[in-house]
Amino acid sequence: MLRLTWVQPEDLIGHELRQAAQDGREPSAVAARWRAAGGAEAPLTAGASPTPASSYLRLLASDLLDELADLPSTLTDDEPNGLAAIRSLCPDWPYAAGSTAADRGQSCLPQGVEGLGGTPRGEGEGGREGTPRAPGRATAPRASHPAALEAAWLGRAVGCLLGKPVEKLPLTGIRRLARATGNWPLGTYFTARGVPEDLVTRYPWNRRSATTSLAENIDGMPEDDDLNYPLLALLVLRRHGRAFTTTDVARVWLDELPAGRTFTAERVAYRNLLSGLEPPRTAHHHNPFREWIGALIRADVHGWTNPGDPAAAAEQAHRDATLTHTANGVYAAMFTAAVIAVAATGDHDVHACLRTGLTVVPPRSRLARAVRHAIRLAHEHADFDTVVDLLHDTHAGTHHWVHAVPNTALIAAALTHAGGDFTGSVCRAVSGGWDTDSNGATAGSVAGLLAGSPRALPGRWTAPLKNRLATSVAGFDGSGFDTLARLTHLEATRP
Template sequence: MLRLTWVQPEDLIGHELRQAVQDGREPSAIAARWRAAGGPEAPLTAGASPRPASRCLRLLATDLLDELADLPSSLGDDEPTGLHGIRGLCPDWPTPRPAGSPAAWDDGGPPCPGDPERPEEDGRGGTPQAPGRAPGPRAPSPARLEAAWLGRAVGCLLGKPVEKLPLHGIRHLARATGNWPLTGYFTARGVPGELLTRYPWNRRSAATSLAENIDGMPEDDDLNYPLLGLIVLQRHGRSFTTTDVARVWLDELPAGRTFTAERIAYRNLLGGLEPPLTARHHNPFREWIGALIRADVHGWTNPGAPAAAAEQVHRDATLTHTANGVYAAMFTAAVIATAATGAHDVHACLRTGLTVVPPRSRLARAVERAVRLAHEHADFTTVVDRLHDTYAATHHWVHAVPNTALIAAALTHADGDFAGSVCRAVSGGWDTDSNGATAGSIAGLLAGSPAALPERWTAPLKNRLATSVGDFHGTGFDTLARLTRLEASRP
């Protein structure tokens, strides 16, 4: 029997009960009714329980999801989803550089069609720039953007075989081959059979992401979503709407390539719901990591303009996410927009990212604590253990709050170094491929060019990306960098 993952009501209800506790609702009475009826807990790692529920239990789950949605939240004032509300809570929201002021940086790359020649000219005869967008800095060089695309791919590839594994399993597998602390891709060579049985690699990824199997960059949603973001900009420009994002998904994204919140939103679109209801209806994954992994292209195309990057990704993120799921994307886009200038270290980039996140939100507090831990402890294992002590028992391994905190800790502890950042991000567990991808994108931008990335990481990619999105299958990262720069240079 086909057990479609991430959509069955009996599998959603357990996640929604946990989400309700996290976002300030009181679900205990509803939880008691579910358990009294024999309802199962949420699947620990997979998207579906092993056996389907009875018709009556499924109907009950659907009714309880509706009741949970009606519960009031005590955190609404501190954690709004609307952009106006978010901006109103951010006292240090970045402002655009005044028109006519000198450019703060120059990436040194050759001019690209559409680049402004002088900072005071926007190329449109005085037409206002997008809100929060600095008028005039030159788009990042193709080399810097290629390093970002490569970095995203490397970090994702490193994390793919150990996705869903517990933290202690990741450590045991790496130690078995002398690869701890991590210094290279995972390998099955030399790992005792008993250990592989206890901690099996991600079954879909091992065939293409273990060191002995890598032959180009295999398909992954962490690369598919930047491609979709690029298509959105190509078709609709910076003024795209959330509905434009939905249309591009329906045109270009196979439903089977979606997971968690994205699959729920896709289902909701097919059921006739429109954004932002697509993010809220029967979607217990709305604060998970999916919007964060879509943030990169919005940062890459708004260099030096973190507010514009945050506002742009907000329109993307609210198709599928709310509150802290949206903040994770806004934080990441602002970090990347700042890193894309090449003029700031990783610590300044992370501080800027926090300026677009409501300061009393769970995400802001988690990132601040993670950064503090990274400064306080020389051993990153201690940082990871502290984060897991705080979040592992209460948050799913794909939730945006602990994963964003881990990314920030990894970048801080590695001081933005490329290999150090991706290895720390993956070694911390949870959503290993997504965390490695985001850390790699940021650290790649800071490195500035493909030549600055160690060849042992980039050579196996063979400048070739596999994907089912659009016409991008087999595309090289150098080509993706040029396409991204073109969008970054448009007004």
């Protein structure tokens, strides 16, 4: 029997109850009715429960999802969805083309972030006194060099590939599997060679990924949604330009993205489109995954094509993200796009990039607080395992492993702790658990840009990719990362 994942009302309700508790609604009465009727909790890792619910429970779940959507939230003022409202809460939103921070007499640091800059262990340029302030757009921002964009594409692929075989595994399992082969602290791709059978039985590799992403099996970059979505974003820009709308994103998806290649919020939004709903309602209706990581993994192209203009990158990411996400799910995409836009200039270290990312996020939002906390931990502790343990202590008990808040915090901590170093960044991001392939991909994209060239990335990471990407997005299967860099550069230089 076909059990379609991520869309069954009886599987969505448990996730929505948790989402309601996180975003300031009071779901206890609805939760009591669901449990009194015999409703189950949300599946822990899978997108569907093992057996279908009764017709009664399915109808009840659908009704309760509607009730939960109508509950008022106490966080609405601090976590709006509209771009104008978001900007109104960001006192240090990156300044417009042609102006400077000095002209306006303003710091580009968001409130509460002073002192978070600098490299904690003396790596790289800058430091608390030497790291440049977060930049805005130059009068004539230059496009990233194709070599830097190729490094970013490669970095995204490497980080994703590193995290694929351990996706969904608990932190303990990731550490034990790596230690079993002498690969801890993590420094290269995972391998099954030499891992005791009882350990693999207890912590099995990701079923769909092991055959293509363990070191002994890698033969080019296999398909993954973390690479499909940047390709789709590139298509959106090629067809509709920088002024694309959220509806344009939806049209490209319906034309080019197989429904079976969507997950969580993207699958719900896709279904909502087919049901006749239009954005932004596609992100709200029966979509408990709207603050998960899906919009973040679509943000890179918006940063790559707006070097030196973090505001434009964030605004593009907002238009993309609101097809599927709300509030902190959208902020995660905006933050990532802004970070990447600054990294794409090649003029600033990772700490300045992260500070700029925070300027486009409402400062009292859950995402901003989590990122600031993660950066602070990365500065305070020399041992990254300690940073990870503290992040898990903070978030694991309340958030799903795919939620944007803890994953964005982990990415920021990894980049900070590694000082933007490529291997250090991707390995820290993946070794922290949660959504391992997505976190590795984003960290790899940022660190690849900062490295500036494919030649600056260690060959042990890039050689197995064979400059070949597999994808179901039409026209891109088998593409080389050099080709993708050239296509991205064309969009970055297009008026």
